[in-house]
Amino acid sequence: xxxxxxxxxxxxxxxxxxxxxxxxxxxxxxxxxxxxxxxxxxxxxxxxxxxxxxxxxxxxxxxxxxxxxxxxxxxxxxxxxxxxxxxxxxxxxxxxxxxxxxxxxxxxxxxxxxxxxxxxxxxxxxxxxxxxxxxxxxxxxxxxxxxxxxxxxxxxxxxxxxxxxxxxxxxxxxxxxxxxxxxxxxxxxxxxxxxxxxxxxxxxxxxxxx
Numbered sequence: 001x002x003x004x005x006x007x008x009x010x011x012x013x014x015x016x017x018x019x020x021x022x023x024x025x026x027x028x029x030x031x032x033x034x035x036x037x038x039x040x041x042x043x044x045x046x047x048x049x050x051x052x053x054x055x056x057x058x059x060x061x062x063x064x065x066x067x068x069x070x071x072x073x074x075x076x077x078x079x080x081x082x083x084x085x086x087x088x089x090x091x092x093x094x095x096x097x098x099x100x101x102x103x104x105x106x107x108x109x110x111x112x113x114x115x116x117x118x119x120x121x122x123x124x125x126x127x128x129x130x131x132x133x134x135x136x137x138x139x140x141x142x143x144x145x146x147x148x149x150x151x152x153x154x155x156x157x158x159x160x161x162x163x164x165x166x167x168x169x170x171x172x173x174x175x176x177x178x179x180x181x182x183x184x185x186x187x188x189x190x191x192x193x194x195x196x197x198x199x200x201x202x203x204x205x206x207x208x209x210x
Contacts, residue, residue, distance in 0.1 A: 005093055007090065007091045007092075008020075008048075008093065016206075018206055019048075020048055022202055023048040023049050023050070024048065025051075026049055026051065026116045026117060026202060027051040027053065027114065027116050027117070028049055028052050028117040029055065029115035029117065029118045029119065030052060030053065030119050030121060031103065031112060031121055031127075031131060032055070032121035032127075033054055033056035033058075033080055033083045034056070034058070034064065035064070035187040035188075035191070036145050036148070036190055036191045036194070037083075037119060038069035039068070039188050040119050040191040040194045041054070041069070041087060043191060043192055043195035044119075044199070045087050045091055046090060047195065047199045049198075050091070050093060050095055051096075052094065052095070053096075053099060053111075053114075054080040054083055054099065055098075055099045055101065055103060056079045056080050056083075056099075057100055057102045058078075059077060060074045060075050060077055060078075060079055062075050066182075066183065066184060067183060067187040067188070070086070071086075078098075080100055081098060099111055103122075103130065103131070108131065112131075112134075112135070115140065116140060116141065117140065117142075117143075118135060118140055118141070118142050119143055119198075120132070120144035120145060121191075128144060128146075131144070132144060136166060141198060142165060142166045143168075143169065143194045143197050144166075144167070145169050145190050145191075146169075147170035147174045148170050148174065148182070148186045148187055148189070149175055149180035149181065149182055150174045150181070150186065151183045151186060154186055156171040157170060157189050157190060157193065158170075159197060167194075169190050169194050169197070
């Protein structure tokens with residue numbers, strides 16, 4: 001393989017070349033670039049995925065920094081632009097598109113439709129339902145999250161397979177509210193579990209051919 005950077009040369013110590021070729025062909029949509037989306041994206045980059053669509057209309061706030069993949073000098077800037085910048089620091093060969101829009105029923109198919117995988121990382125229930133209803137019966141791999149507020153009892157975080165291409169991650173009880181706050185440990189565990197589901201899905205597929 002030619003034109004690999006330092007990161008990808010190191011990655012190929014662990015990944016068979018056939019698997020790496022598969023991973024870099026997959027386009028992943030990150031629907032929401034907060035605590036779940038930003039951390040899931042960074043983990044997926046370290047797994048070897050190269051193509052991403054980052055969707056979020058918000059800007060980085062100081063209250064995000066306790067759990068999201070941003071730094072204090074990025075406060076006030078668009079999340080999709082700062083996440084793109086941070087991901088490229090891991091692997092400068094990434095192909096990243098950004099979308100600074102709020103997802104709704106009129107634009108969700110045109111925005112996320114071209115993706116092979118969708119990471120659901122929205123803050124609000126209505127957006128979660130919209131994404132699920134829109135893509136549940138398609139061939140896209142969908143990984144959603146439900147319940148990752150508070151701290152402690154991290155062993156309650158689990159993965160559930162609803163159908164062949166639809167998974168849910170979380171403890172399914174501790175939603176973030178005015179009284180239940182988000183912290184780094186459970187947020188990053190949920191994000192890592194989402195990334196692991198996606199990585200495992202494609203690694204199983206490609207290792208059958210080795």
